[in-house]
Amino acid sequence: MLVFSTSDKGGSGRSVTSSNIAYRLCLQGYDVAYADFDFGSPTAGALFEITAVQRGLPDNEDDSEVGLHRYLLGSYVGVARFDVGATTDRSGLRYIGSNAGRLVLLPGDEGGAEFLTSDDVVVNRCARLLTELDQEFEIVVIDLSAGRSVALEIALKTMALEQLRDHVVRWLVFHRWTRQHILAAAGLVYGPNGLVNTGVNYGHRREELLAAIRFVRTAVPAPNAHLGARHGAQATWLQEQNAALKRLATHNKLGLTSLLGATPIEQVLQWREQIILDNDVVANIAAQETVDAYNYLARRLMDNVAWERL
Ligand SMILES: Nc1ncnc2c1ncn2[C@@H]1O[C@H](COP(=O)(O)OP(=O)(O)O)[C@@H](O)[C@H]1O
Ligand SMILES: [Mg+2]
Secondary structure (H helix, E strand, O other): OEEEEEOOOOOOOHHHHHHHHHHHHHHOOOOEEEEEEOOOOOOHHHHOOOHHHEOEEOOOOOOOEEOHHHHHOOOOOEEOOEEHHHHOOOHHHHOOOOOOOOEEEEOOEOOOOOOOOOOHHHHHHHHHHHHHHHHHOOEEEEEEOOOOOHHHHHHHHHHHOHHHOOOOEEEEEEEEOOHHHHHHHHHHHHOOOOHHHHHHHOOOOHHHHHHOEEEEEEEEOOOOOOOOHHHHHHHHHHHHHHHHHHHHHHHOOOOHHHEEEEEEOOHHHHHOOOOOOHHHHHOOOOOHHHHHHHHHHHHHHHOHHHHOOO
């Protein structure tokens, strides 16, 4: 299964949520690859705490292996891979668990810039890479650059190719629970130059593409939290705002029928982008609700019922 992670804006929680979902899937026994297609800002290595590639793969002398950016541009050597359990500096991640699958990071290139065009060379190399990865791993998470980026174009063109038509694909659109983010996410998907129209231009069938898209709300505040009777007016106001956001989301086709799930605001993630371990909850540092949300998203991603046309 190929899972493309998109968002209209940066700072939407796309990478943190995607990497935590990948980790949860790995714990559930799946073999997972995580490909960093955020070419302008390839920092997935930092999330998995693999110091050597925390800003992407450095440009070294003996380029026997390259990052994704250079690979797609036509370098004829292999893509570097980092087994997270074997290369992370975080001890809790190093031992992933006896029933767990593999979790492998394919980093971008340090200093790799955004692509300017999605030409045939790049698209064909992308197709070859994704075909191989999809054969080897049960789930391939592809973290795309934000917005209507060339990374998104490359992904759409690649998935429109005949040879990739029969692969299972999911498009996840991450957004925060605010007015601007809801409108931006709607624009990214349904707008005139959005994911769906662009995809159709490249040869996708509209209904199929729509059926493969789900939204993920990140860092959603609990409207009732931290409020005593003293703050009655504020509590009322917050609940009204939450209701208004729900209406806005539904009106913009981001409502429950197209929702995969949501994550709560997590204090740890406000301070530090990281994988939330079960041990972080046991140590009373992270909230159980956060882990529950990632597990739920991971299960829903794999649950065909959640992806049936409504
Ligand atoms: N559930 C959450 N609660 C609080 N902060 C979060 C949550 N999820 C993500 N964040 C934080 O939001 C910021 C942006 O997330 P990130 O995944 O880097 O966004 P993107 O990849 O969309 O640019 C990060 O600092 C991250 O730790
Ligand atoms: Mg990111």
